[in-house]
Amino acid sequence: MNNKKMVGIAAVSVLVVVLMMSVLGACAPTPAGPKTLKIGGIGTLSGPISEIGLAWQRGWQLCFDKINEEGGLKIGDDTYMIQFIMEDNKMSGEGAVTAATKLVYEDGVKFLMGDPVVDWITAPIYSVTSKAGVLHAISYMNVSASTPGSFADVGPDKPLAIRLNVAMDECFRPLFEYLAEAYPDVKTISFTIIDFPEYGPFAEICTALAEEVGLKVVGTTERFSMDTQDFYPVMTPVLENNPDAVFSIVALVQHGLQLKAARELGFTGPLFYPVPADPGVALRIAGPGSTDLFGAALAIDAPNMPAQIKEIEERWQAKYAEEFVSDAVFAWDVAWILAQTIEKSQSLEPQVVLETFETLTAPGSLQSLFGPAHVGGLKTNGVNRVLVKPTPISRLIDGQGELAGFYTNEIP
């Protein structure tokens, strides 16, 4: 063989090898990059209660940040990074519909959380998500299906909605039981309730609960508006009947204003409330030595706060460098439960995720920041689509916040 022929054979061989390698290379599976899963949130980001909406937005975002840092959601062979998109409901049902429409039809979210404050904004969100086949993950509820007149809670009539938080009225029982346990000398109680029409049955429900734990209700229930800041006119008639304790269904930081008025009018007993408002906030209003105030909330400065919750505060400080609002913890928990459910379903189809959620009825099927959680509600709501998790109770004692504990909640 001459040299020319040898070079020709070598060149053809190299070409064949290169071609084969290219073909084989093209056939081999390439590692796929992470995909994006869009999740939407709706809350009030403007106006007087925007502090709460902003805290929820940040809590949701911080949770998804952590999930993304840890590698995202694993669905089958794919990995999804969560892109969280928040919209403002402008504190109106109409605003909620606009926000939901934008998230569903423009952004293409398949999972939508909200509203974190009021039921009459939660309900309109569902009117958009249900038509679009999007799963509505209700984030907070004031009046659950256990109270007559509830209109926004999950049920058989809302086939694409789940609730990922314990409702405000579902916290009544743990609070009354805690009152009986922590304040055995309390024998009489009075109520003050915000005058939302849907809160009408609460006086009767609370009376029954009080009687169950051996308390006598004294006086008539005093009602006040959401805008009330001056609680002298509310607390004066309440304290006329000398109750040993006062249960107050308040909004935002009204617990501090009520405590201030009650203490100034000479009331020394415990005052408690069912909303997730940090009792420590009351210190700024009612004075540094404020005591015996407790609620279904987190006293974020409590020395015994679990590390997992402290971590949320640290992440908040690192990212936003602003005063921490404890509502963010409740928001984080909702986002975390939703992420767990999606991962357990191994699907991004809202219907499949919902069906998976309905099966998680064994205690500990899900993990919440407040302890083991599961799904319930079949008897109360007619469907198993309500998250059951422990209720945190925190209190102020001599100006210091403390976490009393996480109390079992049953939603049959």
Added chain:
Amino acid sequence: MPELSGNVLVQGLINGLSLAWIYILIALGLTLILSIMKIMQFAHGEVYMIGAYVVYSLTVINGLNHLLAMFISMIVVAVLGLFLERFLFRPLQGKLLPCICAATGLMLILQTSAVLGFGLSTKHVPNLWLGVFNLLDWVIPRDRFGAVLISLALTSLLYLFLKRSRYGQALVAVAQHREGAILQGIDPNLMSAMVMAIGSGLAAVGGALAGGIFMLSPFMGGMALIKGILIIVLGGMGSLSGVVVAGLILGLSDSLVPPVFGSAVALILPLIIIIVILVIRPWGLFGHE
């Protein structure tokens, strides 16, 4: 109708008086500005809010004495009033619609500035005086009592200023007949600047007092403005006595109506009272036909 016991009535009266005097401070400024400058300062509630935030930053952030902080706030906000008069309202004087637009825009700018500067979270100014004292078995909160004293003192000073000082008389003259006052050599721009400074300073003190009793929020000015407008409409445009009497009616109604009729009625009853009075006297209680 629920029973109104003696204690509830007396506590309501005490409470109503303190509320009334805070309302009066806001309405005094508003009525002065309206009388002299012929504009409705829709951002007056936000001026009141800024006054409260100045006190908050001086006391909570810088640890200054509360009374001193309130005095500084009054001066700072009065200077803000001067600035607004010179660069915003004076060029628009006599132009109704641009004035309304400017005041409304200013309202939003001040609200947003407060959100950016202090965040959305509700704040609280430390109490002027914490705790209560008892007078004839009635509980009197020190902070509310202090608010009444301070407001009463400022209102009295304003009254003396208007009745006894040369500048005060000049203000009254401009309010009564602007052209006549100008012919007498009174500078209307100086008078406008003066009422903006006085009105803003009074609103600042009102905000600081309310911030100690209630809460601070960038949106606290809205309700204050509504109360202020109700008072000057009820009392009669430009009447100081009218402002005081209407402020007392509104304050007492806000504190006495809720325990008897409930909060829903409390929201509408003052408006019904005002409508009835205005039907009988369209120029208000102390206004002129």
